[in-house]
Amino acid sequence: MTRYLLTLEYDGAAYAGWQRQKNAVGVQERVEDALGTLLGQKTVVYASGRTDAGVHAEGQAAHFDAPRALEAKRFVYSLNALLPDDIKARSLIPVPDDFHAQYSAKKKTYSYKIYVSETPSPLRRARFFRIAPPFDFDIFEKALEMTEGEHDFRSFGNTGSSQKTSVRTIYSAGAVKNGGEITAYITGNGFLYNMVRVVAGAALAAAKGRIALKDIADMLGGAPRPIKVKTLPPHALTLVSVEYDIGDRRS
Amino acid sequence: MTRYLLTLEYDGAAYAGWQRQKNAVGVQERVEDALGTLLGQKTVVYASGRTDAGVHAEGQAAHFDAPRALEAKRFVYSLNALLPDDIKARSLIPVPDDFHAQYSAKKKTYSYKIYVSETPSPLRRARFFRIAPPFDFDIFEKALEMTEGEHDFRSFGNTGSSQKTSVRTIYSAGAVKNGGEITAYITGNGFLYNMVRVVAGAALAAAKGRIALKDIADMLGGAPRPIKVKTLPPHALTLVSVEYDIGDRRS
Numbered sequence: 001m002t003r004y005l006l007t008l009e010y011d012g013a014a015y016a017g018w019q020r021q022k023n024a025v026g027v028q029e030r031v032e033d034a035l036g037t038l039l040g041q042k043t044v045v046y047a048s049g050r051t052d053a054g055v056h057a058e059g060q061a062a063h064f065d066a067p068r069a070l071e072a073k074r075f076v077y078s079l080n081a082l083l084p085d086d087i088k089a090r091s092l093i094p095v096p097d098d099f100h101a102q103y104s105a106k107k108k109t110y111s112y113k114i115y116v117s118e119t120p121s122p123l124r125r126a127r128f129f130r131i132a133p134p135f136d137f138d139i140f141e142k143a144l145e146m147t148e149g150e151h152d153f154r155s156f157g158n159t160g161s162s163q164k165t166s167v168r169t170i171y172s173a174g175a176v177k178n179g180g181e182i183t184a185y186i187t188g189n190g191f192l193y194n195m196v197r198v199v200a201g202a203a204l205a206a207a208k209g210r211i212a213l214k215d216i217a218d219m220l221g222g223a224p225r226p227i228k229v230k231t232l233p234p235h236a237l238t239l240v241s242v243e244y245d246i247g248d249r250r251s
Numbered sequence: 252m253t254r255y256l257l258t259l260e261y262d263g264a265a266y267a268g269w270q271r272q273k274n275a276v277g278v279q280e281r282v283e284d285a286l287g288t289l290l291g292q293k294t295v296v297y298a299s300g301r302t303d304a305g306v307h308a309e310g311q312a313a314h315f316d317a318p319r320a321l322e323a324k325r326f327v328y329s330l331n332a333l334l335p336d337d338i339k340a341r342s343l344i345p346v347p348d349d350f351h352a353q354y355s356a357k358k359k360t361y362s363y364k365i366y367v368s369e370t371p372s373p374l375r376r377a378r379f380f381r382i383a384p385p386f387d388f389d390i391f392e393k394a395l396e397m398t399e400g401e402h403d404f405r406s407f408g409n410t411g412s413s414q415k416t417s418v419r420t421i422y423s424a425g426a427v428k429n430g431g432e433i434t435a436y437i438t439g440n441g442f443l444y445n446m447v448r449v450v451a452g453a454a455l456a457a458a459k460g461r462i463a464l465k466d467i468a469d470m471l472g473g474a475p476r477p478i479k480v481k482t483l484p485p486h487a488l489t490l491v492s493v494e495y496d497i498g499d500r501r502s
Contacts, residue, residue: 010373011376080370087373088370120336125337
């Protein structure tokens with residue numbers, strides 16, 4: 001048996017999220033089916049974490065056990081021939097037997113894309129959350145940067161049943177601007193359920209002048225979430241990458 | 252009667268191109284239907300030019316005649332409420348009665364998007380033409396730049412019935428790179444049918460080492476198109492903007 005770390009890119013629009021489900025199709029099901037066909041046995045795939053319905057991934061990481069050693073490039077090619085157009089493998093690397101895509105993860109990076117325009121943008125509608133001006137980019141960026149460090153993020157999301165604490169460390173957060181296209185980035189050691197969409201929603205509320213930066217500082221100090229801070233929609237959220245401490249390996 | 256210049260953005264994936272057709276839906280039909288409803292009369296829309304099936308527009312320009320003066324911002328808002336998600340109006344400006352979206356156009360800019368990657372990219376599949384490495388960006392850029400100036404582009408496209416000459420002037424052409432994402436830009440006084448997709452195909456063939464830059468120079472000199480120069484697929488082509496000489500107006 002050899003354990004492998006698989007990096008996946010997917011367009012989440014057509015899926016009920018990562019997780020295999022009874023009455024809807026999850027990305028996991030498509031990947032497990034393709035791996036099962038190639039490996040000739042039922043194969044379970046463990047991801048770094050679930051992504052919600054409609055959320056995309058540039059670099060979701062997942063591990064599985066193969067009954068034999070695999071030739072990475074050829075296997076990725078064969079796997080991609082079986083996977084649908086909206087899910088593709090990017091790379092495959094062998095990992096130690098005790099590696100776990102979720103528990104071994106050290107850092108995750110998400111992006112949230114916003115488009116500032118008076119009119120809707122057909123070419124951006126699948127990946128951007130469109131907002132009308134005014135929008136203060138500097139405040140948006142500052143609001144994101146305020147989340148850097150170790151904080152109790154209980155006002156930014158739900159812990160979920162398996163997570164005991166709502167304390168997380170954000171290593172870096174910020175935003176880049178390209179015309180009306182704005183991408184927020186956030187890298188941390190983990191995220192509560194909905195946390196990135198609420199962080200982006202808080203930064204957006206500040207950038208729109210609906211709340212003050214101090215309100216975000218208060219939220220980080222445990223104050224309840226103001227009603228003007230919305231959980232932004234999933235279609236503009238992307239899991240960019242997951243990092244591990246196995247030599248220099250990254251996914 | 253007042254003539255208006257309407258700027259439109261559309262995702263061409265679901266359409267048989269700009270032009271109204273008998274057995275398929277063109278973008279023009281959707282725009283004319285929405286304008287007809289708003290203006291209370293059958294309205295014909297004249298575009299700067301047709302876009303092919305699957306081709307997108309950031310800034311297609313089109314004119315129409317309205318029976319009354321329109322309040323631009325409100326009209327665009329109402330029009331967008333009637334248009335489907337994949338077609339939206341961006342702006343509306345009054346123009347002289349002799350203005351014509353096609354014949355008054357001075358410059359058009361197209362972009363063609365390429366993604367260089369060993370593996371297919373689900374998140375880019377709708378807008379990028381994916382190619383496997385190797386890809387020499389500098390040669391790609393040089394090949395595009397070679398098209399600048401006045402040339403007979405007969406080896407790069409078809410003139411079509413209404414166009415008498417295959418001589419066109421390219422004001423600027425080049426490419427920008429962002430990771431594996433490469434965008435070719437070309438601005439000219441007009442383009443033959445398929446011309447941008449063949450220019451991009453020629454630059455790509457050079458960047459892949461399948462032809463030499465001299466072959467492109469020869470094509471510009473009238474030599475027939477080498478078999479290794481392909482017409483690239485439409486889904487990565489976008490009509491970015493159309494410019495007019497009416498004061499400072501641009502679309």
